[in-house]
Amino acid sequence: xxxxxxxxxxCGKISSDFTTVLNQFTDSVVTACAARSLDRSEAFAKKHxxxxxxxxxxxxCEDPGVDVVYIGTIHPRHIDQIKSxxxxxxxxxxxxxxxxxxxxxxEVKTLVDQSDCFFLEGVWTRFFPATRYVxxxxxxxxxxxxxxxxxxxxYAFSPDVKxxxxxxxxxxxxxxxGIYGLQYVTMAFGVEAKIESIVASGKLTDGGVDAxxxxxxxxxxxxxxxxxxxxLAKMNERVSIVGTKGVIEIHPEGHIxxxxxxxxxxxxxxxxSTTSSTEFLLxxxxxxxxxxxxxxxxxxxxxxxxxxLRQNKREASEFSxxxxxxxxxxxxQVRHQIGVVYPEEEKLVSF
Amino acid sequence: xxxxxxxxxxCGKISSDFTTVLNQFTDSVVTACAARSLDRSEAFAKKHxxxxxxxxxxxxCEDPGVDVVYIGTIHPRHIDQIKSxxxxxxxxxxxxxxxxxxxxxxEVKTLVDQSDCFFLEGVWTRFFPATRYVxxxxxxxxxxxxxxxxxxxxYAFSPDVKxxxxxxxxxxxxxxxGIYGLQYVTMAFGVEAKIESIVASGKLTDGGVDAxxxxxxxxxxxxxxxxxxxxLAKMNERVSIVGTKGVIEIHPEGHIxxxxxxxxxxxxxxxxSTTSSTEFLLxxxxxxxxxxxxxxxxxxxxxxxxxxLRQNKREASEFSxxxxxxxxxxxxQVRHQIGVVYPEEEKLVSF
Numbered sequence: 001x002x003x004x005x006x007x008x009x010x011c012g013k014i015s016s017d018f019t020t021v022l023n024q025f026t027d028s029v030v031t032a033c034a035a036r037s038l039d040r041s042e043a044f045a046k047k048h049x050x051x052x053x054x055x056x057x058x059x060x061c062e063d064p065g066v067d068v069v070y071i072g073t074i075h076p077r078h079i080d081q082i083k084s085x086x087x088x089x090x091x092x093x094x095x096x097x098x099x100x101x102x103x104x105x106x107e108v109k110t111l112v113d114q115s116d117c118f119f120l121e122g123v124w125t126r127f128f129p130a131t132r133y134v135x136x137x138x139x140x141x142x143x144x145x146x147x148x149x150x151x152x153x154x155y156a157f158s159p160d161v162k163x164x165x166x167x168x169x170x171x172x173x174x175x176x177x178g179i180y181g182l183q184y185v186t187m188a189f190g191v192e193a194k195i196e197s198i199v200a201s202g203k204l205t206d207g208g209v210d211a212x213x214x215x216x217x218x219x220x221x222x223x224x225x226x227x228x229x230x231x232l233a234k235m236n237e238r239v240s241i242v243g244t245k246g247v248i249e250i251h252p253e254g255h256i257x258x259x260x261x262x263x264x265x266x267x268x269x270x271x272x273s274t275t276s277s278t279e280f281l282l283x284x285x286x287x288x289x290x291x292x293x294x295x296x297x298x299x300x301x302x303x304x305x306x307x308x309l310r311q312n313k314r315e316a317s318e319f320s321x322x323x324x325x326x327x328x329x330x331x332x333q334v335r336h337q338i339g340v341v342y343p344e345e346e347k348l349v350s351f
Numbered sequence: 352x353x354x355x356x357x358x359x360x361x362c363g364k365i366s367s368d369f370t371t372v373l374n375q376f377t378d379s380v381v382t383a384c385a386a387r388s389l390d391r392s393e394a395f396a397k398k399h400x401x402x403x404x405x406x407x408x409x410x411x412c413e414d415p416g417v418d419v420v421y422i423g424t425i426h427p428r429h430i431d432q433i434k435s436x437x438x439x440x441x442x443x444x445x446x447x448x449x450x451x452x453x454x455x456x457x458e459v460k461t462l463v464d465q466s467d468c469f470f471l472e473g474v475w476t477r478f479f480p481a482t483r484y485v486x487x488x489x490x491x492x493x494x495x496x497x498x499x500x501x502x503x504x505x506y507a508f509s510p511d512v513k514x515x516x517x518x519x520x521x522x523x524x525x526x527x528x529g530i531y532g533l534q535y536v537t538m539a540f541g542v543e544a545k546i547e548s549i550v551a552s553g554k555l556t557d558g559g560v561d562a563x564x565x566x567x568x569x570x571x572x573x574x575x576x577x578x579x580x581x582x583l584a585k586m587n588e589r590v591s592i593v594g595t596k597g598v599i600e601i602h603p604e605g606h607i608x609x610x611x612x613x614x615x616x617x618x619x620x621x622x623x624s625t626t627s628s629t630e631f632l633l634x635x636x637x638x639x640x641x642x643x644x645x646x647x648x649x650x651x652x653x654x655x656x657x658x659x660l661r662q663n664k665r666e667a668s669e670f671s672x673x674x675x676x677x678x679x680x681x682x683x684q685v686r687h688q689i690g691v692v693y694p695e696e697e698k699l700v701s702f
Contacts, residue, residue, distance in 0.1 A: 147584035148563075150503055154593065199565070201550040203573045212499075214550070214577050216565040222554045223584075226565050228577050233498035233593045236600065236614070242505065242584045249587065263587070 004028040004306050007066035007090070009057050009081055011035035011044035014095060015072035017295035019048045020285075021302060022070075028306050034060035057081050061088045068118070068309060071095060074163050076170040076344060079104045082119075086111050091118040093305055097175045100342050101335075102328040109321060118314050119321075120305060123183050126318040127300035130257035130280040131187075134241070134248055135318075137262060138188060143243030149188045149225040151181030153255060154212075154235030164231050165207060172209035172340050173202075173231040174331055180255040181227035181239070182327055183319075185217060188241045191322040194220040198330060202338040210340050217330070246273075256294030258282060355379040355657050358417035358441070360408050360432055362386035362395035365446060366423035368646035370399045371636075372653060373421075379657050385411035408432050412439045419469070419660060422446060425514050427521040427695060430455045433470075437462050442469040444656055448526045451693050452686075453679040460672060469665050470672075471656060474534050477669040478651035481608035481631040482538075485592070485599055486669075488613060489539060494594030500539045500576040502532030504606060505563075505586030515582050516558060523560035523691050524553075525682055529580035531606040532590070533678055534670075536568060536576040539592045542673040545571040549681060553689040561691050568681070597624075607645030609633060 006022060008015050011033055022030055032052035035041035045053035054060050061069060061084040068091035071081050075097050082099075085092050086108075098121035099105045112119045125131055137143065155177065157164045165171050195217055202213030212230035219225070228235075239250035239257075246264035250257045261277040283296040290296070308316060315321060335341070357373060359366050362384055373381055383403035386392035396404035405411050412420060412435040419442035422432050426448050433450075436443050437459075449472035450456045463470045476482055488494065506528065508515045516522050546568055553564030563581035570576065579586075590601035590608075597615035601608045612628040634647040641647070659667060666672060686692070 148505065148579070148581055148586060150501075150579055152501055152591070154499065156595070197552075199550065199552040201548075201567050201569065203569065203575070211573050212575060214567040214575060216552050216567075218552065218554065222562050224554070224563060224565060224579075224581075226577060226579050228499070228501055228575075230499055230575075232573055233595075234598075234616075235499060235593050236591060236598050238591075240503065240587060240589075242586050244507070244584075247585075247587050265585075 004309050005031045005065055005067040007031060007060045007063060007069045008033040008044070008050070009060055009069050009071045009085070010073035011040050012072060013291035015070070016044070016047070017290050017292055018070060018072060018298050019050075020289050021296060021298040023048060024299075025302060025306065028302070031065045032060055032063050058084050061085045061090055066090060068093060068305065074169050075175060076100055076168070076342065079108065082108050083111065086115050086117055089115065089117060091309060093120050093122055093301075095122045096179055097121070097328070097331065098324055099328065100170060100175070100344055102325065102332050105325055105328040109325070112314075116314075118305070118308055120308075120316050121319060121324045122301060123179070123319045123323070124298060124301040125180060125183065125255050125257065126187070127304050128257050128280065128297055129300065130250065130260050132318075133260055133278065133280065134250065134257075135187065137248055138241070142246065142262060142264065143241065143248055144245030146188050146241060146243050147223050148242040149185045149240065151184050151226070151239045151254065152228045152235045153177045153181050153237045154228075154230035154233045156234045157231045165205065165209065167208045168343055170342060171207070173229045174210055174213055174334055174338075174340070177231070177255075178213055178215070178227060178229035178334075179327060179331065181229060182215070182330055183323070184239045184241075184250070184254070185225040185227060186323060186326050186330070189219055189223070189225065191320075191326050195330075196220055198333045198337075200334040200337040204339055208340065210335070210338050213334065213338055215334050253294065256282065256297050355660050356382045356416055356418040358382060358411045358414060358420045359384040359395070359401070360411055360420050360422045360436070361424035362391050363423060364642035366421070367395070367398070368641050368643055369421060369423060369649050370401075371640050372647060372649040374399060375650075376653060376657065379653070382416045383411055383414050409435050412436045412441055417441060419444060419656065425520050426526060427451055427519070427693065430459065433459050434462065437466050437468055440466065440468060442660060444471050444473055444652075446473045447530055448472070448679070448682065449675055450679065451521060451526070451695055453676065453683050456676055456679040460676070463665075469656070469659055471659075471667050472670060472675045473652060474530070474670045474674070475649060475652040476531060476534065476606050476608065477538070478655050479608050479631065479648055480651065481601065481611050483669075484611055484629065484631065485601065485608075486538065488599055489592070493597065493613060493615065494592065494599055495596030497539050497592060497594050498574050499593040500536045500591065501579075502535050502577070502590045502605065503579045503586045504528045504532050504588045505579075505581035505584045507585045508582045516556065516560065518559045519694055521693060522558070524580045524582040525561055525564055525685055525689075525691070528582070528606075529564055529566070529578060529685075530678060530682065532578035532580060533566070533681055534674070535590045535592075535601070535605070536578060537674060537677050537681075540570055540574070540576065542671075542677050546681075547571055549684045549688075551685040551688040555690055559691065561686070561689050564685065564689055566685050604645070607633065607648050
């Protein structure tokens with residue numbers, strides 16, 4: 001079996017965790033990495049045993065020894081890096097959010113449609129066994145029709161976490177963590193469900209990014225969803241999906257889910273309901289190898305991408321283009337209401 | 352010890368549950384009840400062993416054998432019934448919400464201030480041992496400064512529950528169930544905390560009442576709270592209070608709380624935190640005697656009222672006038688944004 005050859009674009013913390021997991025696969029190999037400076041990419045290559053390293057993202061994308069590029073940089077940089085990868089006919093796995101806004105996402109979609117490349121926005125939560133189980137429950141109607149979804153996610157980020165607090169780096173809570181709650185909402189209701197309106201409010205920092213936000217999405221049929229997120233408060237990150245016949249609860253921490261509780265109305269039982277919990281433990285590994293909690297869960301996303309590439313697929317069913325575009329659309333509307341505008345958008349008349 | 356003599360105004364389901372519990376107290380006695388028809392009040396009196404029964408609320412309020420009136424009717428009727436009780440110098444415990452709006456609440460407050468009477472809006476949840484425990488934790492700073500509160504409450508009410516669906520009966524979810532979530536928010540943040548703004552949206556029925564709603568309350572210091580409620584979906588009714596040093600979770604069903612989990616950041620421990628759960632079981636009794644789940648919990652509210660009356664107090668510290676007025680103020684603003692106007696308010700220019 002030919003190994004899938006990965007190139008790592010960006011040598012930061014998330015790329016390090018991703019590569020640590022990727023290196024455990026026998027059906028793929030990391031052949032190259034790139035950072036803005038050669039020192040940085042060389043150090044990364046040494047740490048992870050990577051043969052080639054570059055001081056230019058374009059050079060990585062041009063490397064004929066690379067089949068698929070993992071983009072682990074901050075999101076304002078994604079658009080140009082995706083273009084460079086696609087231009088060189090590389091498959092792409094890009095960290096969420098794939099772009100800053102829907103306009104950029106649609107531009108990427110056009111390029112992907114014209115190419116022969118696989119593309120995936122790395123909403124890794126969708127690939128976890130616990131999430132797959134929830135999707136099965138929803139698909140088989142275990143809780144009837146979804147009526148309400150609520151999600152919370154919050155971290156008390158330190159003031160020195162620039163990617164959160166700096167507007168020029170695409171800062172703010174929505175695109176970094178709020179997206180995790182939103183993707184559960186669109187998964188539970190389905191991308192086809194009609195959204196009647198979105199109401200959002202939040203708090204801007206002096207620097208113009210959203211420190212926290214609260215989003216209500218009104219769906220047809222008097223159904224609704226709420227997403228709460230904060231960069232100031234450490235929340236117990238929980239997801240509730242309420243249907244006509246029961247409730248699915250995803251326990252903290254929801255974006256790296258390991259436990260799901262299903263409560264179903266059962267009129268025939270003594271107390272009218274049944275409740276059962278199922279655990280899906282993450283792969284264990286030496287925690288000191290990782291920068292972030294739960295990173296061993298990258299396994300599921302990587303596994304899926306390797307499989308899709310082998311099967312010559314262009315899109316993941318777990319998180320499709322419809323999912324990406326819908327999320328970008330919702331996030332645009334939310335940011336518009338809260339008042340977050342990125343430097344790249346200030347010149348856009350359409351925003 | 353002289354017994355506290357109670358009169359029951361309204362002979363519906365909630366009054367029945369209340370009276371069933373009240374009758375178990377040895378330091379008080381139910382001396383009279385009143386309904387709109389004599390048949391109804393006589394049947395209620397027989398069921399609960401009450402000596403006197405009336406077909407007029409005024410007659411109950413005029414009865415010299417009554418010290419305190421419990422008002423268990425629908426909320427649009429409360430204002431006139433409270434006035435009748437106060438006119439006759441009776442103490443009052445009135446089911447929540449005490450009135451339809453803040454204007455009515457302030458009118459009542461003026462009358463109470465001029466009287467020598469005890470008055471309490473029956474937000475019974477505040478008197479539960481679990482709620483008292485949460486308040487202690489908050490007061491002693493167990494979770495530091497409160498940053499975020501989120502609450503959900505929802506029932507799939509049948510279309511024949513008129514009190515919910517009929518606007519002329521004060522229908523809609525906010526005043527009936529949303530208030531339970533709101534009172535946790537104002538309890539956790541404290542009535543003195545400055546509210547910067549309130550953003551609410553929901554869905555009106557064809558009859559003009561709120562089928563569901565979502566409320567965001569922005570507090571000073573970039574802190575916020577959300578309240579979600581629905582009359583269409585049975586939610587797991589949970590409350591999360593997130594502070595700088597930890598999280599308090601009140602488990603379902605939050606308005607009749609029996610279990611509280613405290614998670615605290617503990618930098619000195621191995622995993623940086625500790626979690627402990629505490630259960631507060633409700634008094635057990637034959638369920639067939641009650642119309643609603645958890646009604647034995649009326650015990651705590653009744654106990655408090657009997658004690659306050661003995662001590663000649665005029666107000667309950669668990670739920671004060673400041674609490675009542677603040678809740679009414681918030682609910683007015685929420686209804687204004689969602690678009691719920693009651694018939695009694697249509698003539699008011701100020702609303």
